[in-house]
Amino acid sequence: MKNQSLSEFQIALGNFKKNRWALLSVYIIFILYVGAILADFLSPYSYKNEDRKFSYCPPTKIHFLKEGKLSWPFIYGVQLTFDEYHKRVYKINEKENYPLHLFSRGDEYKFLGIIPGRLHLIGTSQPARFYLLGADSRGRDLFSRILYGARVSLSIGLIGVLISFAIGLIVGGMAGYYGGVVDNILMRLCEMFMMIPGFYLLLALRSAVSDKFSSLQVYFAIIIILSFISWASLARIIRGMCLSLKEREYVLAAKAIGLTDFKIIVRHILPHTLSYSIFALMLSVPGYIIGESALSLIGLGIQDPYASWGNLLSDAMSIVRIKFAPWILWPAFFIFLTVVCFNVVGDCLRDCLDPLLKSEKKIS
Amino acid sequence: MAFLLRNFQKSNLPMWSYILKRILIAIPLILAMALLTFLLMRLSPGNFLDTIRMDPQISQETIERYQKLYQLDKGPFEQYLHWIKNLLHCEFGYSFYYNVPVSRIIGARLFNTFILSFASFLLTWFVALPLGIWAALNRNRWIDQCIQFFSYVFLSLPSFFLAMILLYWASQLGVLPLGGMHSPNYDQMNFLGRTWDLLKHLVIPTLALSIGSIAWLQKIMRGNMLEILGQQYILSARAKGLPENQVIYRHALRNAINPLITLLGYEFSGLLSGAALIEIICSWPGLGSLMLTAVRSKDIYLVMASMLMGGILFILGNLLADLLLAKVDPRIRYEGR
Numbered sequence: 001m002k003n004q005s006l007s008e009f010q011i012a013l014g015n016f017k018k019n020r021w022a023l024l025s026v027y028i029i030f031i032l033y034v035g036a037i038l039a040d041f042l043s044p045y046s047y048k049n050e051d052r053k054f055s056y057c058p059p060t061k062i063h064f065l066k067e068g069k070l071s072w073p074f075i076y077g078v079q080l081t082f083d084e085y086h087k088r089v090y091k092i093n094e095k096e097n098y099p100l101h102l103f104s105r106g107d108e109y110k111f112l113g114i115i116p117g118r119l120h121l122i123g124t125s126q127p128a129r130f131y132l133l134g135a136d137s138r139g140r141d142l143f144s145r146i147l148y149g150a151r152v153s154l155s156i157g158l159i160g161v162l163i164s165f166a167i168g169l170i171v172g173g174m175a176g177y178y179g180g181v182v183d184n185i186l187m188r189l190c191e192m193f194m195m196i197p198g199f200y201l202l203l204a205l206r207s208a209v210s211d212k213f214s215s216l217q218v219y220f221a222i223i224i225i226l227s228f229i230s231w232a233s234l235a236r237i238i239r240g241m242c243l244s245l246k247e248r249e250y251v252l253a254a255k256a257i258g259l260t261d262f263k264i265i266v267r268h269i270l271p272h273t274l275s276y277s278i279f280a281l282m283l284s285v286p287g288y289i290i291g292e293s294a295l296s297l298i299g300l301g302i303q304d305p306y307a308s309w310g311n312l313l314s315d316a317m318s319i320v321r322i323k324f325a326p327w328i329l330w331p332a333f334f335i336f337l338t339v340v341c342f343n344v345v346g347d348c349l350r351d352c353l354d355p356l357l358k359s360e361k362k363i364s
Numbered sequence: 365m366a367f368l369l370r371n372f373q374k375s376n377l378p379m380w381s382y383i384l385k386r387i388l389i390a391i392p393l394i395l396a397m398a399l400l401t402f403l404l405m406r407l408s409p410g411n412f413l414d415t416i417r418m419d420p421q422i423s424q425e426t427i428e429r430y431q432k433l434y435q436l437d438k439g440p441f442e443q444y445l446h447w448i449k450n451l452l453h454c455e456f457g458y459s460f461y462y463n464v465p466v467s468r469i470i471g472a473r474l475f476n477t478f479i480l481s482f483a484s485f486l487l488t489w490f491v492a493l494p495l496g497i498w499a500a501l502n503r504n505r506w507i508d509q510c511i512q513f514f515s516y517v518f519l520s521l522p523s524f525f526l527a528m529i530l531l532y533w534a535s536q537l538g539v540l541p542l543g544g545m546h547s548p549n550y551d552q553m554n555f556l557g558r559t560w561d562l563l564k565h566l567v568i569p570t571l572a573l574s575i576g577s578i579a580w581l582q583k584i585m586r587g588n589m590l591e592i593l594g595q596q597y598i599l600s601a602r603a604k605g606l607p608e609n610q611v612i613y614r615h616a617l618r619n620a621i622n623p624l625i626t627l628l629g630y631e632f633s634g635l636l637s638g639a640a641l642i643e644i645i646c647s648w649p650g651l652g653s654l655m656l657t658a659v660r661s662k663d664i665y666l667v668m669a670s671m672l673m674g675g676i677l678f679i680l681g682n683l684l685a686d687l688l689l690a691k692v693d694p695r696i697r698y699e700g701r
Binding site: 191192195196197199200201203204205206207208286290293294297298300313316317319322323326329332335336339340343 | 393396397400401404516517519520521522524525528529531532535536542633634638640641644645652655656659662667670671674675678679682
């Protein structure tokens with residue numbers, strides 16, 4: 001039938017699409033995630049590729065005009081010198097001129113960990129270095145490191161949120177459904193977790209994790225720790241919703257058929273909490289990204305040589321460095337952009353799904 | 365005297381029982397937190413003595429003496445009992461890193477964190493409330509849209525990024541001190557000089573902490589005001605002929621602020637935790653930076669004491685919030701029986 005009535009979700013989605021800012025944010029998030037996945041290809045250099053001759057090199061200017069005529073983009077070579085205050089000055093040498101190559105052969109990588117490749121989107125010929133956003137202390141390209149860092153920061157946001165939501169939904173669902181002693185115990189547990197100041201717990205848990213862990217293990221440990229400190233508030237709210245949802249007739253019908261408690265919770269009650277869960281999920285991702293950045297910033301998170309946005313910012317903790325190399329603040333801009341986008345999407349989802357929530361409450 | 369007694373007996377009994385109940389609940393929570401802290405430290409591999417063992421100059425006997433002194437050779441359960449017993453005597457153990465009893469460092473650092481949190485709290489509430497009210501009264505005009513836009517931006521800005529930017533600007537302007545709490549010549553200043561010095565050092569950390577909270581609180585205040593201003597009794601107050609500022613400040617504002625009172629307590633307890641990262645970046649000598657040093661040097665007693673302090677203050681903040689709520693909202697008092 002052509003004129004089928006739309007479900008409430010579809011109406012909400014339609015409303016969502018009408019909001020320009022929300023759509024823009026979704027596109028930006030999508031671009032960031034694609035950039036993270038294709039980091040190997042999109043970045044001119046590997047995250048490890050260092051060249052100490054270009055330490056703290058400012059961003060390279062791309063020139064399009066050669067002797068007044070439009071030409072293929074090129075860059076000039078730079079030479080490191082020191083001025084009379086022993087400050088680094090990069091003198092541009094206009095005699096050396098290096099055109100940019102598209103789809104050039106560069107550092108080796110393994111796409112998705114299995115497919116080896118050497119293709120990079122942009123590159124130049126040696127010995128020039130193309131620094132889109134400048135270089136860090138070891139001459140590593142900041143733009144490449146930001147792309148590789150996006151992998152860590154964005155994935156921690158996503159995976160951490162999913163884990164804490166799984167825990168929160170199950171605990172909240174059980175507490176709300178069973179009520180009584182189970183509810184009491186679980187809620188006291190939640191309160192205990194909410195009582196401890198988050199950052200302190202983060203530090204303490206991180207110190208409990210062994211120093212001898214490999215980077216991958218530290219990565220998973222951080223995800224688990226971040227989920228650990230954040231599941232409690234969600235569990236409380238889900239429990240409140242389940243307390244009212246379990247009085248509905250279809251739950252009684254399901255019990256009469258003989259469905260097990262677990263199936264009732266998972267298949268019948270929890271889906272109705274979805275409208276709250278989705279936007280709460282979106283609104284908590286920024287917390288995880290900032291949490292991981294904060295940990296890496298103080299040196300307890302992802303370590304060198306691996307990149308994460310927080311890790312890259314630990315360089316920026318010194319004011320002297322910011323003054324003479326302000327481009328090292330670029331990772332913070334990316335963090336900010338991601339957080340703004342997730343906040344906008346979350347807010348818009350909440351506004352769209354609000355009537356859904358209200359109707360849930362009315363029927364009960 | 366009789367008047368006071370009468371008041372106490374008549375209407376405050378439900379409230380006192382509510383307060384007592386909340387305090388009683390807080391105690392097992394504190395014990396649970398102590399247990400959690402202890403477990404975390406036990407989980408942490410290696411202890412302070414490992415670094416000393418590496419040093420060839422220190423003999424085996426000294427190491428063993430340290431072990432006996434700090435009970436590091438006994439089992440975990442005995443260590444825990446010993447620690448709890450000491451806690452009740454307000455003895456938090458010994459810091460290996462600083463070589464002083466923990467209680468000496470914690471006191472000063474706690475006070476510093478408290479100064480920062482309090483300053484941030486004052487700034488937040490004294491700026492956000494008027495801003496929110498003003499935004500509500502000028503709804504959707506350009507000034508309101510401006511405020512909302514900046515609120516959104518500052519809400520999403522990570523506070524540590526803001527601290528870095530503020531430090532950078534301060535270094536450009538050269539007026540404010542860049543981190544730390546005291547200038548080098550602090551001891552030679554008189555009282556007025558010291559206060560001024562403290563205020564100058566407070567500016568950047570307080571701003572970095574407060575701006576996010578101002579954005580958030582302003583939004584809530586504006587939302588509350590708008591909701592109240594749409595109510596019937598405001599309409600009737602206006603119809604009665606009350607002057608506009610009486611309608612707003614005597615009727616609307618009082619009701620709009622009510623829900624925010626609970627936020628007051630919760631925000632205070634949240635501030636202590638949020639201040640930790642800013643303290644580290646701005647080199648403010650508070651509980652947060654102490655915790656970080658302790659974690660890095662595996663100074664067990666210091667970590668446990670800091671975390672316990674942080675947790676206790678958090679619980680106290682929540683208690684304060686509950687008490688304020690009980691005072692402001694009569695329904696809670698009678699339900700709390």
